[in-house]
Amino acid sequence: MPPDPSRRSERSRRAILTAATELMHEVGYRRLTIEAIAARAGVGKQTIYRWWPSKGAVVLDGFLASVNATPDDLSLPDTGDVAADLRGVVRAIVAELADPKLSGTTRGLMIEMQEDAEFAGMVLDRLLGPQLRAIADRLRAAQRAGQLRADLDLSVAVELLVGPLYHRWLLRTAPLTEDYADTVTDLALRALVP
Amino acid sequence: MPPDPSRRSERSRRAILTAATELMHEVGYRRLTIEAIAARAGVGKQTIYRWWPSKGAVVLDGFLASVNATPDDLSLPDTGDVAADLRGVVRAIVAELADPKLSGTTRGLMIEMQEDAEFAGMVLDRLLGPQLRAIADRLRAAQRAGQLRADLDLSVAVELLVGPLYHRWLLRTAPLTEDYADTVTDLALRALVP
Amino acid sequence: MPPDPSRRSERSRRAILTAATELMHEVGYRRLTIEAIAARAGVGKQTIYRWWPSKGAVVLDGFLASVNATPDDLSLPDTGDVAADLRGVVRAIVAELADPKLSGTTRGLMIEMQEDAEFAGMVLDRLLGPQLRAIADRLRAAQRAGQLRADLDLSVAVELLVGPLYHRWLLRTAPLTEDYADTVTDLALRALVP
Amino acid sequence: MPPDPSRRSERSRRAILTAATELMHEVGYRRLTIEAIAARAGVGKQTIYRWWPSKGAVVLDGFLASVNATPDDLSLPDTGDVAADLRGVVRAIVAELADPKLSGTTRGLMIEMQEDAEFAGMVLDRLLGPQLRAIADRLRAAQRAGQLRADLDLSVAVELLVGPLYHRWLLRTAPLTEDYADTVTDLALRALVP
DNA sequence: GACTAAGCGAGACGGTACGTCTTGTCTTAAT
DNA sequence: ATTAAGACAAGACGTACCGTCTCGCTTAGTC
Numbered sequence: 001m002p003p004d005p006s007r008r009s010e011r012s013r014r015a016i017l018t019a020a021t022e023l024m025h026e027v028g029y030r031r032l033t034i035e036a037i038a039a040r041a042g043v044g045k046q047t048i049y050r051w052w053p054s055k056g057a058v059v060l061d062g063f064l065a066s067v068n069a070t071p072d073d074l075s076l077p078d079t080g081d082v083a084a085d086l087r088g089v090v091r092a093i094v095a096e097l098a099d100p101k102l103s104g105t106t107r108g109l110m111i112e113m114q115e116d117a118e119f120a121g122m123v124l125d126r127l128l129g130p131q132l133r134a135i136a137d138r139l140r141a142a143q144r145a146g147q148l149r150a151d152l153d154l155s156v157a158v159e160l161l162v163g164p165l166y167h168r169w170l171l172r173t174a175p176l177t178e179d180y181a182d183t184v185t186d187l188a189l190r191a192l193v194p
Numbered sequence: 195m196p197p198d199p200s201r202r203s204e205r206s207r208r209a210i211l212t213a214a215t216e217l218m219h220e221v222g223y224r225r226l227t228i229e230a231i232a233a234r235a236g237v238g239k240q241t242i243y244r245w246w247p248s249k250g251a252v253v254l255d256g257f258l259a260s261v262n263a264t265p266d267d268l269s270l271p272d273t274g275d276v277a278a279d280l281r282g283v284v285r286a287i288v289a290e291l292a293d294p295k296l297s298g299t300t301r302g303l304m305i306e307m308q309e310d311a312e313f314a315g316m317v318l319d320r321l322l323g324p325q326l327r328a329i330a331d332r333l334r335a336a337q338r339a340g341q342l343r344a345d346l347d348l349s350v351a352v353e354l355l356v357g358p359l360y361h362r363w364l365l366r367t368a369p370l371t372e373d374y375a376d377t378v379t380d381l382a383l384r385a386l387v388p
Numbered sequence: 389m390p391p392d393p394s395r396r397s398e399r400s401r402r403a404i405l406t407a408a409t410e411l412m413h414e415v416g417y418r419r420l421t422i423e424a425i426a427a428r429a430g431v432g433k434q435t436i437y438r439w440w441p442s443k444g445a446v447v448l449d450g451f452l453a454s455v456n457a458t459p460d461d462l463s464l465p466d467t468g469d470v471a472a473d474l475r476g477v478v479r480a481i482v483a484e485l486a487d488p489k490l491s492g493t494t495r496g497l498m499i500e501m502q503e504d505a506e507f508a509g510m511v512l513d514r515l516l517g518p519q520l521r522a523i524a525d526r527l528r529a530a531q532r533a534g535q536l537r538a539d540l541d542l543s544v545a546v547e548l549l550v551g552p553l554y555h556r557w558l559l560r561t562a563p564l565t566e567d568y569a570d571t572v573t574d575l576a577l578r579a580l581v582p
Numbered sequence: 583m584p585p586d587p588s589r590r591s592e593r594s595r596r597a598i599l600t601a602a603t604e605l606m607h608e609v610g611y612r613r614l615t616i617e618a619i620a621a622r623a624g625v626g627k628q629t630i631y632r633w634w635p636s637k638g639a640v641v642l643d644g645f646l647a648s649v650n651a652t653p654d655d656l657s658l659p660d661t662g663d664v665a666a667d668l669r670g671v672v673r674a675i676v677a678e679l680a681d682p683k684l685s686g687t688t689r690g691l692m693i694e695m696q697e698d699a700e701f702a703g704m705v706l707d708r709l710l711g712p713q714l715r716a717i718a719d720r721l722r723a724a725q726r727a728g729q730l731r732a733d734l735d736l737s738v739a740v741e742l743l744v745g746p747l748y749h750r751w752l753l754r755t756a757p758l759t760e761d762y763a764d765t766v767t768d769l770a771l772r773a774l775v776p
Numbered sequence: 777g778a779c780t781a782a783g784c785g786a787g788a789c790g791g792t793a794c795g796t797c798t799t800g801t802c803t804t805a806a807t
Numbered sequence: 808a809t810t811a812a813g814a815c816a817a818g819a820c821g822t823a824c825c826g827t828c829t830c831g832c833t834t835a836g837t838c
Binding site: 416417418495496498499501502503505508509512516517520541543544545547548550551552553554555556558559560561562568571572575576577578579580 | 610611612689690692693695696697699702703706710711714735737738739741742744745746747748749750752753754755756762765766769770771772773774
């Protein structure tokens with residue numbers, strides 16, 4: 001029988017997410033344990049197991065909570081200049097992946113996504129999907145304005161833009177810099193314009 | 195003091211790699227344990243710890259051994275038609291990533307790479323690097339033949355080609371098909387030609 | 389502040405005792421849990437904790453309720469023949485201890501008595517004490533009739549009679565049979581007669 | 583597959599028994615945990631689970647070790663005076679049961695015996711059986727010397743002697759004193775002599 | 777041909793974390 | 808105010824692996 005969410009302790013929920021996020025930064029994803037989260041949060045282990053299916057889910061919730069604490073609008077700015085606008089997002093993504101603080105958590109989520117397809121769906125729905133969709137939206141606008149090819153598959157177009165970034169970051173083939181962001185943007189754009 | 199490789203038991207080495215590969219397919223990377231590999235291989239745990247630094251390293255060696263059992267030349271064919279040749283590699287990569295058997299192992303290696311930068315270097319040197327370099331080599335030939343832009347950063351060009359594939363595979367945003375391979379190839383090529 | 393017994397739910401009380409007795413027989417004392425009793429009785433755990441100090445207390449109450457459902461007079465028959473009368477009680481005690489159904493509960497109470505002296509007092513007052521006193525009363529009558537030695541300490545006399553039974557039952561040195569009951573009675577009586 | 587006793591660590595074995603015995607006295611049987619024993623002994627929990635089937639078994643071994651550290655001859659003295667000799671043992675048993683230090687452990691063993699018949703067999707074989715047999719041996723000698731009735735069932739005779747002691751101790755009906763020991767001995771003997 | 781010095785299979789060891797279970801308290805809504 | 812329901816903090820359970828260690832047993836070279 002599933003637990004009753006209306007009786008859930010908000011206090012405990014918050015303590016758990018805070019503890020998880022802190023410990024994530026202190027020891028990293030692999031050495032992060034449910035046991036330690038519970039201890040730090042002053043919470044019984046069962047309270048974690050009752051509400052989250054896995055370590056990854058707790059970390060995801062904690063990450064979303066810390067991100068949404070400053071809930072910026074996800075939709076990209078539309079200055080009319082596609083190139084400039086994309087350059088902005090790509091730089092932002094590169095900055096995020098290069099930031100050792102955020103990057104650790106994201107790597108943890110990536111790990112869990114490889115091991116658990118269901119969890120991958122969750123991350124996609126709640127974290128990565130919206131980001132990718134925002135880029136697709138901006139591309140769609142440009143496409144309608146005739147700035148991009150009309151026969152473009154937008155989801156592939158997005159991948160052409162961010163795929164290289166993640167490839168470099170995940171395979172650790174080379175460091176991620178702002179220059180690199182611009183190089184990728186320029187190159188990808190060339191494929192997208194009419 | 196490091197062990198003496200000349201006295202190493204070839205028999206044990208092989209049994210370990212075989213056991214690791216089999217178990218990898220049977221239970222997946224996460225639930226693969228050194229204990230189980232040793233038991234299956236009929237080998238003391240110490241023998242594994244003596245020669246490999248981590249579970250990932252054993253799996254990597256096992257994977258390389260199974261791949262190199264049929265040691266195909268890594269360098270791409272050069273028919274003169276860049277587009278056709280690239281289409282071939284991209285399709286091959288997509289097929290590999292879509293194959294549930296190979297894919298499981300590769301996901302395991304990706305996990306370990308996220309957790310251990312040193313291991314990432316090993317995988318890059320011995321597995322992924324050569325593959326990427328082979329593509330870069332083919333691109334270089336095309337570039338020299340004037341089929342690709344002269345000012346291209348080839349490593350970025352490679353990423354533009356394979357980044358989208360890995361992005362889709364790792365984030366599990368959509369299934370990998372042959373059609374998709376061709377779409378990506380065509381799109382990327384547009385950015386690479388003069 | 390203690391709860392108000394006048395507002396107590398008779399319905400719940402009975403359901404708890406019934407559930408406890410049933411579960412006692414089904415899973416035994418050690419694996420009997422407050423949790424399970426509450427669930428079976430359709431009762432909140434707090435309702436049990438409010439009215440009973442321990443698991444043992446619930447079991448004791450349940451046992452007393454089931455025994456007193458058929459409230460036989462505890463006092464022994466007095467046919468004038470001490471030997472015959474004692475033979476009867478001793479046989480009855482042996483039968484009770486040998487009965488696997490009753491015996492499980494009694495073992496449970498014995499366990500709790502070892503762990504909790506206060507609880508031991510409760511069991512003695514409400515269950516074992518009256519039984520022992522009934523025997524002592526019959527012995528007193530016999531003593532007054534000159535059938536037993538005048539200088540006898542009756543409580544020790546009772547122990548001489550039933551001590552061996554419990555000893556055998558608790559230490560599990562040998563099975564309890566009717567023959568054994570008679571042997572003990574005869575032997576003990578020899579010490580009690582003038 | 584059972585573990586190989588020849589590779590057992592004597593150091594750990596001793597540390598575990600010592601820790602168990604100490605903790606037994608400090609917190610009592612019920613609150614004694616395997617976890618605490620392992621921690622105090624500086625030992626992995628598995629090392630305990632590997633060699634002992636239950637908490638009770640560890641306590642029993644610890645108790646036997648502490649007793650056998652001073653391995654007194656179990657056989658009773660035979661001065662020729664049965665009454666005096668029995669008085670000695672009975673007093674000794676009473677003293678042991680009245681001693682709060684020893685008594686706690688023995689109560690713990692009694693508890694486990696009620697819950698686990700197999701364990702009861704172990705305790706009987708290794709601890710209580712020999713003690714009872716020693717008394718039976720002394721009675722047999724007296725019987726042969728014509729000091730006791732020839733038709734006596736010795737195991738029942740032993741129970742007549744010690745049953746009352748355990749009865750009083752387990753049921754906590756009254757304190758165990760030396761006077762009481764003598765009263766019981768005298769009374770029981772009356773049933774045993776010709 | 778004995779001696780020495782690895783590597784080897786085996787598996788016990790001290791640890792850590794797992795996910796589950798139960799305890800006794802606390803909170804909420806309904807009666 | 809008691810109740811049914813059940814979330815909660817706490818912490819022990821018994822299991823699974825970790826990486827280290829200690830055994831005898833092979834298996835090479837070296838004297």
